[in-house]
Amino acid sequence: MVLQYSHEPFSNFKLDTNKKEFQESLSYVNTQLGKHYPLIINAERIETEEKTFSMNPANTKEVIGSISLANKELVEHAMQSASNAFESWKKWSLEHRANILFRAAAIMRRRKHEFSSYLVKEAGKPWNEADADTAEAIDFLEYYARQVIQLKDGIPVKSREGEYNQYNYVPLGVGIIISPFNFPLAIMAGTATAAIVTGNTILLKPADATPVIAAKFVEVMEEAGLPQGVLNYVPCRGSEVGDYLVEHPQTRFVTFTGSREVGCRIYEKAAKVQPGQKWLKRVIAEMGGKDTVAVDKDADLDLAASSIVSSAFGFSGQKCSAGSRVVIHQDVYDEVLNKAVALTKALTVGNPEEVSTYMGPVIHKDSYKKIMSFIELGKEEGRLVAGGEGDDSTGYFIQPTIFADVDENARLMQEEIFGPVVAFSKARDFDHMMEIANNTDYGLTGALLTKNREHIERAREEFHVGNLYFNRGCTGAIVGYQPFGGFNMSGTNSKAGGPDYLLLHMQAKTTSETF
Template sequence: MVVSYSHEPFINFKEENNTRRFQESLAYIKTQLGKHYPLVINGERIETDEKTLSFNPANKDEVIGSVSLANKELAEHAMQSALDAFESWKKWLPEHRADILFRAAAIMRRRKHEFSSYLVKEAGKPWNEADADTAEAIDFLEYYARQVIELKDGVPVKSRQGEYNQYNYVPLGVGIIISPFNFPLAIMAGTATAAIVTGNTILLKPAGATPVIAAKFVELMEEAGLPKGVLNFVPCRGAEVGDYLVEHPKTRFISFTGSREVGCRIYEKAAKVQVGQKWLKRVIAEMGGKDTVVVDKDADLDLAASSIVYSAFGFAGQKCSAGSRAVVHQDVYDEVLEKAVTLTKKLTVGNPEEVSTYMGPVIHEASYKKIMSYIEVGKEEGKLIAGGNGDDSKGYFIQPTIFADVDENARLMQEEIFGPVVAFSKAKDFNHMMEIANNTDYGLTGALLTQNREHIERAREEFHVGNLYFNRGCTGAIVGYQPFGGFNMSGTDSKAGGPDYLLLHMQAKTTSETF
């Protein structure tokens, strides 16, 4: 019997005991900084001459750890190890593969503050954001373990007299998992274990900014009993070794989360059939968004303002679901804008190791420079009414920034910034709201704040995004509750944490026996 699913609860840091335990965990992590993490190929630790350092984005002189980098020869070794391991792993019973995920979830739950503390140090996540990331990783592990048990016997199909038909799912083969920095535990763990639990073997390429968290996860999966060769840890340079793996004739699928630019390049390279390749590679891609919070004239305006602010500035806007556009009905525009500015000016920006910090740094120098350049663009396109300042003297800190009176076709309204910047645009009526909401290349998340039932039902049909929320913000999808993935240039609409996500890692096989 499959146990019903409920998600991992978030920690309440207003309780003194929880605060004390998290501070103890942060203190412990400080004793672990500066360690080196090798490649893991077929269970073997491999040191390389080329290494990369991981830095704390809130304190750029602090080294979190160093990580070995794979070259093409070691990537090929990892591929062969994964191919060999696949021959035995694919024969494991699905429920036995699921047991490893259940055990990994239990270990992570016991060490929850430890993993969250690594997220604070390496990704710059404030406490609540770090805790939510770890909780989501636990959710993915348990949800996908339960899902594969539900799928293990396939789907019933009809049989005529004198025949017996079956419809079952079989794994694909070796996959390349390319994970992002913004949810360096949750998305990395989710994409990796979805592939693994369905009987595939993988090469894991973590985000360059957050490789230590990935290395700790690999250690956890080994502790949970995952056989060697099933998960191979191969940090590498994307432009060279990453492309080599994407183009490899033995690669069966690529699971990618990241920018539109890189995702489109992977899609193009994966489409070319290489010499010796027997299949069309499958690409599972989530490539970002330009997400809109829409406020109707009869909305709860306090709820609308808070939905805009927390959707825009959670984790410094470094979420593909971040609400970087606020489209507000002209009748309430000024009031909503004023409320949003008031809330924004109350947000605390600083060291994410402090429990009182709402927003920490952006991830690295390149991101800092990109966001600051967009702020300069915004000064030309709209009216700067909150924030706009950055400080990279110690870490990569940018104040939460609001631009008002931005044209619906301006760059600030069209291009993904991936930082703490939100543009306000005025709409004449509901038709105009829907027109603006759909006028980007993306289609990931959106939110509508309204008391008008007709408008809710119209938006349900007309607002073209993969995840649409009513009377709340546009971030914070829960595994199993709001399966997550978008339309258009937001990716392949692979709904992570949803009932059909595992099917993307398998292929259906029909067998028919005549008596």
């Protein structure tokens, strides 16, 4: 059987019909604000005294919802519920598990603009970015459902005369899913369902800033027929409960997307074998990047400029794949810089509920303060040529910012900012360009714009990143087309949306029968 796959198309908001439908969904979601979301453990709704509030980053006075927070006792209850559910869930056929994902994808597709509207309100995503996030979530569900069906008969191995050998995959156990704010639907749904469809049960800890969209997704999985205890929704304070989750002897694996600092801590904590633990835990980690857009002297300079701007400022630069450093051949440096500055100054920054907004706010106050401190640093390390201003009076808005003439070893060129700030650096030649591209601790994405075939082939070998793009920007990997995951301190190269991602959630079993 050949399984065809095509990705969920993005909505064209130039069409009045799509625009009207999205505006209607936004209006509906605006009537749903302020609701309370309890924990969901073993399908039971549990209210707690300790609560947190999800706020609109574009309007900090607007509450998206209140959320109950789990303590250690409730997390332990969730762990035991997931462990019990695993004993039956692991016995479900792969096709039956896949069908739940297919159904969930169909539900989300029917409610696509509604989910995107929650992303606008809770994450501050402009229309196009929100639409792409929802489309990617649908893609993950359908892709992993099809992928797992391909694994149902295992992998063929040889059998000698008088014996029959099989090589099959079995699930691991209980996993902890720790999802990020920047793709609060797509990455959260992808990491959760990859674990679930392979026969594992999970505790889902959503990002602190975006718990409502995760709660809405859990509701979809319940509607799709997921048995109780398989997916447990446990928002909690990572500082209080995070280590407990990671260190728990019944935790079999941890999937994390977030900062390098937290990812390294999880890796360290998970490596220690706890009393009563019978396995070595697996960690699937994606920990960010410091991604380079490189421009050769013979590149299409208009394409280069537009690729730089879209890579740097899409979703306010809050992507681990964002192009936050640009390396340009000295012969075309000034021309590309001027073109990029002109495009940047034309971008609209404001309320993401408006269809005309290109860039909304950054996610919260801590992020705003960090990014603004990098802008102050940039004024010392480079030449400010665009942006540089912020306004947190009503929301966390920062103008798209470009610094020119930054030294390749400056902090602005080395540290992940996770905001709408990009540094430009000059390269003497292609060798120097590759040297700068590889001089960070990260290795997630990169882009090279050039018409030189020899340089393209050299970059395939020399540009050390997990996702390398030619003659386009360095963001926008599509599930099933560009499996996503990086090298070095960007994480474990787990390749989400790729042909071997599901295997990370399973273990191989060989059986050999002699006749």
